[in-house]
Amino acid sequence: MCKLLKEMFKNIDKDNSGTITLDKLKNGLAKHGTELSDGEIQQLMEAADADGNGLIDYDEFVTATVHMNKLGREEHLYTTFQYFDKDNSGEELEQALKEQGLYDADKIKEAISDADSDNDGRIDYYSEFVAMMRKGTAGAEPLNNKKRRDVVL
Structure with missing residues (x-):
């Protein structure tokens, strides 16, 4: 999983600066077919940017991605519960x-x-x-x- 996250980060961080800006995030999400509004992308950026410097570094990216996966699993559990x-x-x-x-x-x-x-x-x-x-x-x-x-x- 770590290798996959590194590849994802590199694909978004096109200039290899080690950080993801709001524009890089927008472009990266659009390239992967994710359709979010500018406001939603801004919220995602703010949620992932733990130190508030306007950039997402690799550690913040990993933390945010793991958190999103956890939320997804919780959503699947809730859907299963509702089914029953x-x-x-x-x-x-x-x-x-x-x-x-x-x-x-x-x-x-x-x-x-x-x-x-x-x-x-x-x-x-x-x-x-x-x-x-x-x-x-x-x-x-x-x-x-x-x-x-x-x-x-």
């Missing part, structure tokens, strides 16, 4: 897992119980679902031994 929790009750995850037929009822109840930290019988997104997904399903063997990538939701 159609009525926003926090109570549908157990039923959805049963419908997928991946785990037996006891394993599902155990996972839900472990994740339900406030013992209200529901899994809320912010504290419980995210914690459950970060923890993973170590030790839980799928009922039909499908690999995760073979399962289509």
Whole structure:
């Protein structure tokens, strides 16, 4: 990943100055097909420019890129949660897992119980679902031994 980030930085830093200006950022994003308004690019620049000098150096670039990737992962988790929790009750995850037929009822109840930290019988997104997904399903063997990538939701 480090090599990829270096290449990305070099592709934007065309004059090899070691910094990215607002204009370089605009050009680099446009070259990669990213369609952002000038205001959005300015906000991105300000967010990445940790020392406030109007330039993004390599360390700031890496930090901002890693942060953006983390936000993207959080967004995917939220989308997954919404897929299962159609009525926003926090109570549908157990039923959805049963419908997928991946785990037996006891394993599902155990996972839900472990994740339900406030013992209200529901899994809320912010504290419980995210914690459950970060923890993973170590030790839980799928009922039909499908690999995760073979399962289509």
